[in-house]
Amino acid sequence: MAAGFNENLALFEVPIIDAPQITAGNAPSRAQKIVEKHDVIFATTRPTQQRYCLIGEEYAGEVASTGYCVLRAKKDVVLPKWILHWIASNSFKTYVEENQGGAAYPAISDAKVKEFKLPIPCPENPRKSLEIQAEIVRMLDTFTELTAELTAELTARKKQGIRI
Numbered sequence: 001m002a003a004g005f006n007e008n009l010a011l012f013e014v015p016i017i018d019a020p021q022i023t024a025g026n027a028p029s030r031a032q033k034i035v036e037k038h039d040v041i042f043a044t045t046r047p048t049q050q051r052y053c054l055i056g057e058e059y060a061g062e063v064a065s066t067g068y069c070v071l072r073a074k075k076d077v078v079l080p081k082w083i084l085h086w087i088a089s090n091s092f093k094t095y096v097e098e099n100q101g102g103a104a105y106p107a108i109s110d111a112k113v114k115e116f117k118l119p120i121p122c123p124e125n126p127r128k129s130l131e132i133q134a135e136i137v138r139m140l141d142t143f144t145e146l147t148a149e150l151t152a153e154l155t156a157r158k159k160q161g162i163r164i
Helices: 080-087 090-099 110-115 126-159
Strands: 031-034 040-043 052-054 063-065 068-071
Touching: 040 080, 052 080, 063 068, 068 110, 080 090, 080 126, 090 110
Parallel strands: none
Antiparallel strands: 031 063, 040 052, 040 068
16 A cells, blocks of 8 residues: 555445354343444544444444444434545544543543534535535545545556556
8 A cells, every 4th residue: 555545535335254143142242232224333442543434234233342433324414424424534533633532542432423513514404415415425435436446556557566
């Protein structure tokens, strides 16, 4: 990966493999949060590493650790991917840096994560707001996809010994 590449651009649903089956009887004490499709989960331990994902259909109803803050959109006000993109932002990372606690094992509480103020366009007109959010999300997703393609191309050229 190229120096300075922003790893926070991987904003698509993250496939999870080999997840063990957890039931109420064998669940660890930290596995207490049910996730739904389109929830955004954010790791609250070592939060400046910005580990997050959008939950897909295949993981709806699964159990997440309390080490993740589950962010569920009020879909008549905000799009789930709008939340996802803001969680990936420098503004959110700065907020986390200012609000995390602990030196050896930094963490941020769910309450503090949920206190982050997401800017919402045209809040007085929810329909227009959602349309604007959708267009911005579409552009950000396109940019993310193009960035991933460019990074793959540059990596392939580097492996071939082509100077860039």
